[in-house]
Amino acid sequence: MTQLNSAFTLFLSLLVEAIPFLLLGVLFSGLLQFFVDERRLLAILPKNPLLGAFTGSCIGFLFPVCECGNVPVARRLLMQGAPVSVAIGFLLAAPTINPIVFWATWTAFRDQPEIVFLRVGFSLAIATIIGFIFSVQTDLRPLLQPGVASAITMRSQSADSTPSLLQSGTYFLGQSAKPLITDPSELQAAMMATVSKPMSFRLRLLLENTVQEMRELGAVLILGSAIAALVQVFVPRDLILSLGQSPITSILAMILLAGVVSICSTVDSFFALSFASTFTSGSLVAFLVFGPMIDLKGVGLMLSVFKPRAIFYLFALAAQLTFILTLFINLYIS
Amino acid sequence: MARTSIRSFLPWLDVVAIAAWGVLLLYYWLSEKLFLLIHPNYIGLTVAAGIFLLFVSGLKGLFLLRSSRSRQPSAPIQHMTLFPPGLGSLLLLTVAIAGLLITPRAFASQTALDRGVTDAITLTRVKPQSFRASTRTEDKTLIDWIRTLQVYPEPDAYTGQKAKVQGFVVYPPNLPEQYLLLTRFVITCCAADAYPVSLPVKLTTGDRKSYSPDGWLEVEGQMLTETLDNKRQLTLQAKSLKSIPEPKNPYNY
Numbered sequence: 110m111t112q113l114n115s116a117f118t119l120f121l122s123l124l125v126e127a128i129p130f131l132l133l134g135v136l137f138s139g140l141l142q143f144f145v146d147e148r149r150l151l152a153i154l155p156k157n158p159l160l161g162a163f164t165g166s167c168i169g170f171l172f173p174v175c176e177c178g179n180v181p182v183a184r185r186l187l188m189q190g191a192p193v194s195v196a197i198g199f200l201l202a203a204p205t206i207n208p209i210v211f212w213a214t215w216t217a218f219r220d221q222p223e224i225v226f227l228r229v230g231f232s233l234a235i236a237t238i239i240g241f242i243f244s245v246q247t248d249l250r251p252l253l254q255p256g257v258a259s260a261i262t263m264r265s266q267s268a269d270s271t272p273s274l275l276q277s278g279t280y281f282l283g284q285s286a287k288p289l290i291t292d293p294s295e296l297q298a299a300m301m302a303t304v305s306k307p308m309s310f311r312l313r314l315l316l317e318n319t320v321q322e323m324r325e326l327g328a329v330l331i332l333g334s335a336i337a338a339l340v341q342v343f344v345p346r347d348l349i350l351s352l353g354q355s356p357i358t359s360i361l362a363m364i365l366l367a368g369v370v371s372i373c374s375t376v377d378s379f380f381a382l383s384f385a386s387t388f389t390s391g392s393l394v395a396f397l398v399f400g401p402m403i404d405l406k407g408v409g410l411m412l413s414v415f416k417p418r419a420i421f422y423l424f425a426l427a428a429q430l431t432f433i434l435t436l437f438i439n440l441y442i443s
Numbered sequence: 444m445a446r447t448s449i450r451s452f453l454p455w456l457d458v459v460a461i462a463a464w465g466v467l468l469l470y471y472w473l474s475e476k477l478f479l480l481i482h483p484n485y486i487g488l489t490v491a492a493g494i495f496l497l498f499v500s501g502l503k504g505l506f507l508l509r510s511s512r513s514r515q516p517s518a519p520i521q522h523m524t525l526f527p528p529g530l531g532s533l534l535l536l537t538v539a540i541a542g543l544l545i546t547p548r549a550f551a552s553q554t555a556l557d558r559g560v561t562d563a564i565t566l567t568r569v570k571p572q573s574f575r576a577s578t579r580t581e582d583k584t585l586i587d588w589i590r591t592l593q594v595y596p597e598p599d600a601y602t603g604q605k606a607k608v609q610g611f612v613v614y615p616p617n618l619p620e621q622y623l624l625l626t627r628f629v630i631t632c633c634a635a636d637a638y639p640v641s642l643p644v645k646l647t648t649g650d651r652k653s654y655s656p657d658g659w660l661e662v663e664g665q666m667l668t669e670t671l672d673n674k675r676q677l678t679l680q681a682k683s684l685k686s687i688p689e690p691k692n693p694y695n696y
Contacts, residue, residue, distance in 0.1 A: 111553050118547040122480035122634035124538070125468065129485075129492035313506070320457050320503050323496075327464075328531035331538050345557060382631075 162240025165198030
């Protein structure tokens, strides 16, 4: 009974902590949509896959959102027709490469500044590499959820024939009794051309968007937090921690812990700090780099964009790159 | 017909679910239960989120009311991409109601044992920044003692100093009946990263059975060095133990 209550308290604390950040993410995502002409932003992004992936990784600095908030933005970037490399780079790096996270990590590891810089450097490198690898797949649609893929299809069609339904507000509100749009992703796609619409209309759509995303991403967050809380309470931490003292197993244990605990990237450096005395520096960096990219909670959110196959690729690449880079730190530097 | 009425009901489910979360966050704030869940630094953010959720829900409700009066389809029909219609909102609503009904409880001895309260080194994550040498040692909290130890770990340096600390009781499985651990949880963000710090207390009379686990105590006494579990440790020899109610804010930071 005590265990159950602990699990429930933990579950609620994760939610209460994460919901404001989720809300911030949804709002940023919506505001970006309604008040920034993304087509113009996208037009100035470099087309070169490597540069694009790097730029995408750095865009996070403009959007201080953690991993609850980056998925909606990445989804929207994709639907707006951003190059694959940019969107993937953003998805993986944004939770780490932003001012709030940098500041939090600095506060926690003030006396080990190398951890702060290694975190930022490795996140940038890994996100850029994975973005570059994904850009080989020029048509990402087979890897995306049908809703997102169809938004891209609609986009490319509308680009071909300019007077499209998409660019008309009347399409959206519907003159006929039968509503035309039946999917939130399509709704988002339809809202892409709203920057030129009147303010009241835009605000109204911003509201609809916020409600829908809160509902959808909020429900996923609940499932992820429930799993994270149950695992934390019912699997003894000792079991996870006893896996790691050596250079190799400590990294593997930390990658596992990062994936399980699903703690928000704005605060995970404090969590990692508690292991600073018992774990290798490389494994701490692994926790800080890998956790924001992929964890149980985040996988739930990513399922709103990607098919499971793509998430597996992202997971495998991120885990391997994190492992190799941090093992290098453990063996040769610290 | 039944389908139509369910569809017209779904947007209202969104309104109620979002409002319920707004109410939950504000209720936790007003009943001071947020202290059990998150670090005080984040309370402002949570309260703002609560207010904003209520605002969003109210605005959405207003639009729905207006559009139902004018009998216009207000918004496109909403389908989930991840969940069947209504399930997402239902999940949000259920958890919010559960949160209102079930009281979150501060972590206690079981969690402390699970989280390694008996480990060799108890360290705090935020390193001490400054010391006031003139501080009366009785004014130090349990966390202050642990932080002091972290900077200068030699227990003999503190022998004979007076102490008065508060915490809850944990029975250490590896120590004799004469000892108990006076424990506090420290949180840096939310309950998910709460970690225990503790000080062994040596009872001069009787054994720990008279103090049940999880009970809150204020212990006054003197510091001494003991060899416990093959380690030299700073131990508080109790002169008086007083039961106290669980503090409103049981964590330390």
